[in-house]
Amino acid sequence: MTAVMKIATAALPNQVQLQCPNAAEALAIYEDCQWYFKHGIKLEPGSTVVDVGAHVGIFTSIAAELCQRKMTAYVFEPIPQLASLLTQNMAQLEPVNVQIYNCALGSETGTAEFAFHPETPMLSSAFPDETDREYLDLRETLIRNSSGPDVPERLQALSKIPRFLRGFLLDQTLKKHFHHERLSCSVDRLDQIPEMQSIPRIDLLKINAEKSEELIFQGLEQLWSVIQQVVVEVHDFDGRLDRLRNHLTSQGFAHVDCDQMDILKGSRVYLLYATRSSAA
Incomplete structure (x- = not known):
């Protein structure tokens, strides 16, 4: 569907x-x-x-x-x-x-x-079998870049969350964005x-x-x-x-x-x- x-x-x-x-x-x-x-x-x-x-x-x-x-x-x-x-x-x-x-x-x-991501179409790609790896790579990158002295503006809100909670909260968001269906x-x-x-x-x-x-x-x-x-x-x-x-x-x-x-x-x-x- x-x-x-x-x-x-x-x-x-x-x-x-x-x-x-x-x-x-x-x-x-x-x-x-x-x-x-x-x-x-x-x-x-x-x-x-x-x-x-x-x-x-x-x-x-x-x-x-x-x-x-x-x-x-x-x-x-x-x-x-x-x-x-x-x-x-x-x-x-x-x-x-x-x-x-x-x-x-x-x-x-x-x-x-293609893997089509209706919530976040910019993630759609011709490699649907690699979605899990993309998820883990992005999660790791966002957690890493939300720490330190030079946090990008788009990660400022995430940086204010205690580090031990960031992974959990990111997972709640990313799972929604990584929901996808396959289409030709x-x-x-x-x-x-x-x-x-x-x-x-x-x-x-x-x-x-x-x-x-x-x-x-x-x-x-x-x-x-x-x-x-x-x-x-x-x-x-x-x-x-x-x-x-x-x-x-x-x-x-x-x-x-x-x-x-x-x-x-x-x-x-x-x-x-x-x-x-x-x-x-």
């Missing part, structure tokens, strides 16, 4: 109001998106952006404002419930030219089974999307695909020459961070940098930034 996803309205700091499943989640994603514009990543009016893992369009709305709404965007979201909200939200960004694709991206075309989504290679095959330039490729990033890299081999900047969330299992960093360097990106959000310090989740010399 398909879970019912709640609908809320999030008023973002950039004055855009978006329909979303969870306003608190949307504001957290907005805050996370500020990290994407570090290490030389920039946009200008007239840019073309590819947003992989678009959720309900938060990153694209930020990019549109940076480009004074003079932008072309290709946005990809595999979860149908999110893609429906994404379509509604992108209509608000006129005159931005937005093309929406309700599919996942990977190394080959087909279908994939279509998968395409990015370089096989018809519009991509004739695109002259991609000013920024943003990827946040919950552990699918390496498969997505494998599915865009024909596009590297037109991509000017990349920002990708990397889940560093089995040396993936180094592999993707080396791959970006091999594709001619002059500047490849790595960073980690404050709230995720010490976890396996990183951001890789790549720019060519003309874009830095």
Whole structure:
């Protein structure tokens, strides 16, 4: 049985109001998106952006404002419930030219089974069998980062709870957010999307695909020459961070940098930034 996803309205700091499943989640994603514009990543009016893992369009709305709404965007979201909200939200960004694709991206075309988290859709991924490990990793990261002298703002409330109670209280919250159901989504290679095959330039490729990033890299081999900047969330299992960093360097990106959000310090989740010399 398909879970019912709640609908809320999030008023973002950039004055855009978006329909979303969870306003608190949307504001957290907005805050996370500020990290994407570090290490030389920039946009200008007239840019073309590819947003992989678009959720309900938060990153694209930020990019549109940076480009004074003079932008072309290709946005990809595999979860149908999110893609429906994404379509509604992108209509608000006129005159931005937005093309929406309700599919996942990977190394080959087909279908994939996703874990869909209706309470917190940003946790949804194409690796449903790894949900338990994700739960434990996130729990450990939040407990660790809620202690010490430099607690991230989003963990301040947790830091005020006695340490011996934090695990218990986190479990009560995380169990709700990690409730999920399985659903089947279509998968395409990015370089096989018809519009991509004739695109002259991609000013920024943003990827946040919950552990699918390496498969997505494998599915865009024909596009590297037109991509000017990349920002990708990397889940560093089995040396993936180094592999993707080396791959970006091999594709001619002059500047490849790595960073980690404050709230995720010490976890396996990183951001890789790549720019060519003309874009830095």
